Amino acid sequence: MATATVARPVEPGAAPPPPPEPRRVPRWVWALVVLGLWILVWSFTRGDDTLFVSGTEQTDLHERITDIADGLGGSAITGVIADGINAIVETLQGLISTPEAPRPAPQIGWLGVVAIATWVGYAVASWRIALLVAASFVSFGLFGFWEDSMDLLIVTLVSVFFAVLIGFPVAIAIGLSRTASRIVTPVLDLLQTMPTFVYLMFVFILFGIGAPNAVVCTVAYALPPIVRIAGFGIRDVSPAAIEATDSLGQTTWQRLWKVQVPMARRTIILGLNQTILAALSIAIIAGYVNGPGLGKPVLSALTQNNFGAGLVPGLLIVVMGIMLDRTTTAASERSERVARGGGEDPRRRRIVLGSLLVPVAVAVWYSRYAIDAAVFPSNDLASSVASRANDWMESITSALDGPSGAFKDAVTYGLLNPLQSLLAESPWWLAYAGLLALSLVVGGLRALVPAVVGLTGIYLLDLWNDTMVVLNMTIVATALVMVLALVFGVWMARSRRVDLIVRPTLDAGQTIPAFVYLIPVLALFGPTRFTAIVAGIIYAAPAAIKLVADGVRGVGETVVEAGRSTGSTTWQEITKVQLPMAKGSLVLATNQGLLYVLAMVVIGGLVGAGALGYDVVYALAHADYAGKGAAAGFSIVLLGILIDRVMRAAADRAGPGR
Amino acid sequence: MLDPIKRRAGLSALAAAALLALTACGGGSVSEQTEANEEQAAAAGGDCGEFNILVHPWVGYTADAYVVGHVAEEELGCTVNYVELKEGGPSYQALASGDGDVILEEWSHQAELEAAVADGTAVDLGSMGAVGIIGWYVPGWLAEEHPEVLNWENLNDFADEFRTSESGNQGQFLGSDPTYTQYDEAIIKNLGLNFKVVFSGGETATVEAFEKAQKNKEWLLGYFWEPHYIHAEIPFARVELPPYEEGCDKNKAEVDCDYAETELKKVASKEFMDSGSPAASLVEKWTLSNEDQNQIAAYITADGMSPEDAAAKWVEDNPDKVEAWLG
Amino acid sequence: MTQTVPPTTPVATERVAGDPALSVQGLWKIFGPRAERIIGTPDAELSRAELKRKTGCVVGVKDVSFDVAPGEVFVVMGLSGSGKSTLVRMLTRLIEPTAGTVEIGGQDITKAPDSRLRELRRKHVSMVFQHFGLLPHRKVVDNVSYGLEIRGEKKAARRERAMRMIELVGLSGYDQSYPDQLSGGMQQRVGLARALANDPELLLFDEPFSALDPLIRRDMQNEVVRLHRELGKTMVFITHDLQEALKLGDRILIMRDGQIVQVGRPDEVVARPADDYVREFVSDVPKSHVLTLRWVMRPVDDQVAPDTPVLPCDTVVREAARVVLDHNGPVLVAEGDRVVGMVDDDDILRVVVAEER
Incomplete structure (x- = not known):
């Protein structure tokens, strides 16, 4: 078009249109250029300086870390803490879960516990919740896992108590001070990205095995949500309210407790809810060091190769998760209503609650008296469910045997192997330069510092090659996660009915411990990197799908309508309107997907994926490799933070919804 | 806010459930069972107390542990705890800290074993019978x-x-x-x-x-x-x-x-062996052949029995072997 | 740029006779790093944009001085970004001034320690905010009594006082409601009650009615007029609405780019705008509603008929129009007993017709 266009004034006084930006080379072209150069250099240098360290080798650095870890040992203070935790947990266990010989039952039998829990459910929330609580507790006993379920509940609640005790003051600090926030955030990142197995190893050195280890690990993992979310809530309190009340002459303390904390209440409770779910999800892994709870039967089912036997306790964990989630949510809604003067007459309510204590007391008394109310009568429900699940799994795996192998081979030979050969068989300096350049292309200048710090740190930890293998699996798994997220996310966003059906499945997929589905996945794909990838996908896809679904649905109806009015097809509507406008959520979903996949790396070590996961698992059993295991853990952390920061920089460049 | 009808319905549901539980349960009372347990412990010859068996993650070991545990519980009146741990370093640390009393099937970990024996926290009890x-x-x-x-x-x-x-x-x-x-x-x-x-x-x-x-x-x-x-x-x-x-x-x-x-070994904590617990002598005398172990393991995996039931079944079928451990 | 220039003197500082309730002297606010070093240097003379470019600092308030007499309603008017909200916040140090002094009741608060400042905010000065700043988790009565609560008064006493304040602002019966159950105007009444509950000598209003609809805004303005009449508090009132300023203010301070453009009585501002900026501002004002005869009268010439009516010089033109137009010939204007001038039909019509154009 050679004709010059004449600018017509849009409206009097409007600013002139910005000068057209000079046509810039799009980012993906730069990415291709970097990749091309990388491949070029790689073809000459392939196999040089890959810094490969075999599974049983370790470097001086690793040995030095081992020495430091040995030096930590169990000190007097950790001993006191461990004893304290043990005392608390054992007291609670004696009360509701573990019988103390010669008594055949705990102090309060199952009937009493169910009655108390139901009463609490009614007291903090509603009858509906009380029924949910009662049904959940009865299902624990009905399936024969009463004691393990109570143990898990105890470990979870004790851990949450300590997480709140430590986390709430920290949340206040980061809510009030930017400096504190800047200091605490990297620590939280570290706590959240560090693989739990690495915690287990160190906590084991410091606190020994069993309940103290389980509680300490769980607290460390459950701390970040309450700190982050509650801190955000406190920081986010309307400045208008703060200024107005400041003008009345309040002290800092009065401002905190009368204005900021009450106004952030809802957010703080959301943080508490997230902390509870995080605690529950991690309490399982502590089964590896004899941490009490439902993790133990799940893990022993894994060693017995018995899918069904692991599925039942795994689903009970899901039940407990749903119960705790709904109860805390409903309790917060109810207290909100009551604080606002809603709900029934408080005096009448007190009378109802008080009179309901009578049947509760009767149930407690009876559960201390009659053996059937004390010890849940045994039945073979669990074993029949388990064997049915096994048959079912057997038929599915044998039906899928052929296609699953073909799919595995296609992904492995088509994607996994070529990419791994580029990442892990490049000289380290080439991979370093290539990854740095790609980070800059994707994230811009803001990605420079995190990329340099992350890559240099990984190099210094002496596990470069293993980290590249992990990066490769992470990239491939995330790509597959995003394919699923796009398909299901868009589908859910466009159909309420699909959303209603799929969402609970996703929630369950997120809560059920990976150890449960490792068995069928292993049966399908054998001990390979692909199995680890599938485990990662099962864990990561739900979160990514939900983010995409919410993001696409968040695209304003008016925009979609406008698109529709131009006569676009459904496909055009999705690809030209909804997805581009939901770009922010897509980037976020990818970021979360990557981090979730990374969290499964260690599990990959259990199913033949090798690399960093193997290093961590190996170190857990061989004390003289603790240093290497720690280095592997920190490599995972650095990789996670690197990916997170680069993606965030990319998201900021993409801008909201652009 | 809940209307009174709903609440009354809920109340009566709870009352009904409680009543059902009261009438339906024909079983014995807790105190009777407690007494029975006490008598059994006394008959078994005394104060075994707590017995912590380390359990490593393979089924053969599970078979060992639950057989020993079953006998200790039934015959000696011990309170048995199964402490599930990875083998190697963690187990030896557990022996030293008192969280675990015995390893029933040690395959190798010679370095850890020697170190633990040297610092006096563990005792090498020799072969456990299987190869x-x-x-x-x-x-x-x-x-x-x-x-x-x-x-x-x-x-x-x-x-x-x-x-x-x-x-x-x-x-x-x-x-x-x-x-x-x-x-x-x-x-x-x-x-x-x-x-x-x-x-x-x-x-x-x-x-x-x-x-x-x-x-x-x-x-x-x-x-x-x-x-x-x-x-x-x-x-x-x-x-x-x-x-x-x-x-x-x-x-x-x-x-x-x-x-x-x-030669698969038994290892126990020094403190446990010196404690005079009847379980210590049980562990010393206990052995299990490859065939016996495979048998119990097959009960668990192939027949889907719980480890407790599998151990109980084997013990019932092999009274002479069990007798030898207690003699 | 070697010469040093002394700080500019205020464009118009109007001092009051007697002890002022509030006295502001040379007040500055510069946002940005090392802002305090800029004052007194030639940089302080730069325009906002230039200073921003050169130092990265932004001038909020630039060398402002004024007094407010006890019982006066003093309005600060300006468009958004003129620095008026920053100015009012500096009066109780919700924003710390960069330089200058603020005296309330004869005490310089800019150097007061925190405890003294809290004392001042708790007992002597209260503020009403544009976005109300109510606590959503507290009932109306607890919002109103919040100031009393934090200064440690007994529950019964503060509740009783809060109920009186709620009644005073016309919200009787709403004491057990939550803020989000009330309309915007009612919420601001709660804000007003909260400010009054502390029984302060000085009330500060930061654009309190900008967020309300026009009708409710007028009600609320009348409410302030009524309260001022009943309680006689000194008030500093920030607004961007000239009508509001003219209606409420005993005196008006007009700000632009952080500086004072003009200080004066409403009729003064309309009749004698200090510069084109103010002139532009007041051009839409119906002058006949604001201007008094003082601003339209001419010197008396000799040919005044003996039965000529006499009007006080504070009479607004609109109110004088009927008398003047009905009377054949000019009308005399008096200040007290003394005749100071006269007006005729032309003088009145010039004001009224100018409006119609």
């Missing part, structure tokens, strides 16, 4: 159709057949749980075999791999061992390596021979 045979195995179908693979000298001819997506252009050797004793990388290198070790990561993964290979007639070579319950379910064949000679596995990097047959 551990570690080696290179192939699924039964392969041994039948290609018996040549059973000699290591022919393995390189078949390296291509053993190739998988994980092993690049070499044959795959399936290693096992990272925590087990394995020298396969060294053996492969020193025998000049064109194979690459791919670690399955765990017992489950290894068992799944062999089951699948047998079912689908896939080529598979890997690390496996006896005693193991799965031998009762699918056929295995052992590949012949240069025979073990004293000292050929001394330097871990230069191993070029088969694995030694291992």
Whole structure:
């Protein structure tokens, strides 16, 4: 078009249109250029300086870390803490879960516990919740896992108590001070990205095995949500309210407790809810060091190769998760209503609650008296469910045997192997330069510092090659996660009915411990990197799908309508309107997907994926490799933070919804 | 806000449930059971107290632990705790801290054992009766159709057949749980075999791999061992390596021979052995053969019994063996 | 740029006779790093944009001085970004001034320690905010009594006082409601009650009615007029609405880019705008509603008929129009007993017709 266009004034006084930006080379072209150069250099240098360290080798650095870890040992203070935790947990266990010989039952039998829990459910929330609580507790006993379920509940609640005790003051600090926030955030990142197995190893050195280890690990993992979310809530309190009340002459303390904390209440409770779910999800892994709870039967089912036997306790964990989630949510809604003067007459309510204590007391008394109310009568429900699940799994795996192998081979030979050969068989300096350049292309200048710090740190930890293998699996798994997220996310966003059906499945997929589905996945794909990838996908896809679904649905109806009015097809509507406008959520979903996949790396070590996961698992059993295991853990952390920061920089460049 | 009708409905539901529980339960009372337990403990000869058995993550060990535990509970009146841990470092730390009293099936971990004996936290109680045979195995179908693979000298001819997506252009050797004793990388290198070790990561993964290979007639070579319950379910064949000679596995990097047959050991904490607990003498006398262990393990895995039931069944069927442990 | 220039003197500082309730002297606010070093240097003379470019600092309030007499309603008017909200916040140090002094009741608060400042906010000065700043988790009565609560008064006493304040602002019966159950105007009444509950000598209003609809805004303005009449508090009132300023203010301070443009009585501002900026501002004002005869009268010439009516010089033109137009010939204007000038039909019509154009 050679004709010059004449600018017509849009409206009097409007600013002139910005000068057209000079046509810039799009980012993906730069990415291709970097990749091309990388491949070029790689073809000459392939196999040089890959810094490969075999599974049983370790470097001086690793040995030095081992020495430091040995030096930590169990000190007097950790001993006191461990004893304290043990005392608390054992007291609670004696009360509701573990019988103390010669008594055949705990102090309060199952009937009493169910009655108390139901009463609490009614007291903090509603009858509906009380029924949910009662049904959940009865299902624990009905399936024969009463004691393990109570143990898990105890470990979870004790851990949450300590997480709140430590986390709430920290949340206040980061809510009030930017400096504190800047200091605490990297620590939280570290706590959240560090693989739990690495915690287990160190906590084991410091606190020994069993309940103290389980509680300490769980607290460390459950701390970040309450700190982050509650801190955000406190920081986010309307400045208008703060200024107005400041003008009345309040002290800092009065401002905190009368204005900021009450106004952030809802957010703080959301943080508490997230902390509870995080605690529950991690309490399982502590089964590896004899941490009490439902993790133990799940893990022993894994060693017995018995899918069904692991599925039942795994689903009970899901039940407990749903119960705790709904109860805390409903309790917060109810207290909100009551604080606002809603709900029934408080005096009448007190009378109802008080009179309901009578049947509760009767149930407690009876559960201390009659053996059937004390010890849940045994039945073979669990074993029949388990064997049915096994048959079912057997038929599915044998039906899928052929296609699953073909799919595995296609992904492995088509994607996994070529990419791994580029990442892990490049000289380290080439991979370093290539990854740095790609980070800059994707994230811009803001990605420079995190990329340099992350890559240099990984190099210094002496596990470069293993980290590249992990990066490769992470990239491939995330790509597959995003394919699923796009398909299901868009589908859910466009159909309420699909959303209603799929969402609970996703929630369950997120809560059920990976150890449960490792068995069928292993049966399908054998001990390979692909199995680890599938485990990662099962864990990561739900979160990514939900983010995409919410993001696409968040695209304003008016925009979609406008698109529709131009006569676009459904496909055009999705690809030209909804997805581009939901770009922010897509980037976020990818970021979360990557981090979730990374969290499964260690599990990959259990199913033949090798690399960093193997290093961590190996170190857990061989004390003289603790240093290497720690280095592997920190490599995972650095990789996670690197990916997170680069993606965030990319998201900021993409801008909201652009 | 709840309307009164709903609340009354809820109230009556709870009352009904409570009533149902009261009437439906015909069982005994808690105090009767407590007394019975006390009598049993007294009859068993006294104050055994707590007995903490370390349990390592393989089914054979589970069989050991629950048999000993069952006898200690029933005959000695002990309160048995099963402490589930990975073998090696964690277990020895548990012996030292008192969180665990005995390891019933120690395969190797010579370094940890010697260190623990040296600092006086553990006692080596010698053989537990079973013999551990570690080696290179192939699924039964392969041994039948290609018996040549059973000699290591022919393995390189078949390296291509053993190739998988994980092993690049070499044959795959399936290693096992990272925590087990394995020298396969060294053996492969020193025998000049064109194979690459791919670690399955765990017992489950290894068992799944062999089951699948047998079912689908896939080529598979890997690390496996006896005693193991799965031998009762699918056929295995052992590949012949240069025979073990004293000292050929001394330097871990230069191993070029088969694995030694291992006498599986019992290890206990020193404090426990000195405590005079009746369980200590039980552990000292206890042994279990490969066949017995496989039998119990098969109850658990093939028959889907709980470890407790499996142990109880075996104890009932073998009163003479149990008698010998208590004598 | 070697010469040093002394700080500018205020464009128009109007001092009051007697002891002022509030006295502001040379008040500055510069946002940005090391802002305090800029004052007194030539940089302080730069325009906002230039200073921003040169130092990265932004001038909020630039060398402002004024007094407010006890019982006076003093309005600060300006468009958004003129620095008026920053100015009012500096009066109780919700924003710390960069330089200058603020005296309330004769005490310089800019150097007061925190405890003294709290004392001042608790007992002597209260503020009403544009976005109300109510606590959503507290009932109306607890919002109103919040100031009393934090200064440690007994529950019964503060509740009783809060109920009186709620009644005073016309919200009787709403004491048990939550803020989000009330309309915007009612919420601001709660804000007003909260400010009054502390029984302060000085009330500060930061654009309190900008967020309300026009009708409610007028009600609220009348409410302030009524309260001022009943309680006689000194008030500093920030607004961007000239009508509001003219209606409420005893005196008006007009700000632009952080500086004072003009200080004066409403009729003064309309009749004698200090510069084109103010002139532009007041051009739409119906002058006949604001201007008094003082601003339209001429010197008396000799040919005044003996029965000529006399009007006080504070009479607004609109109110004088009927008398002047009905009377044949000019009308005399008096200040007290003394005749100071006269107006005729032309003088009145010039004001009224100018509006119609």
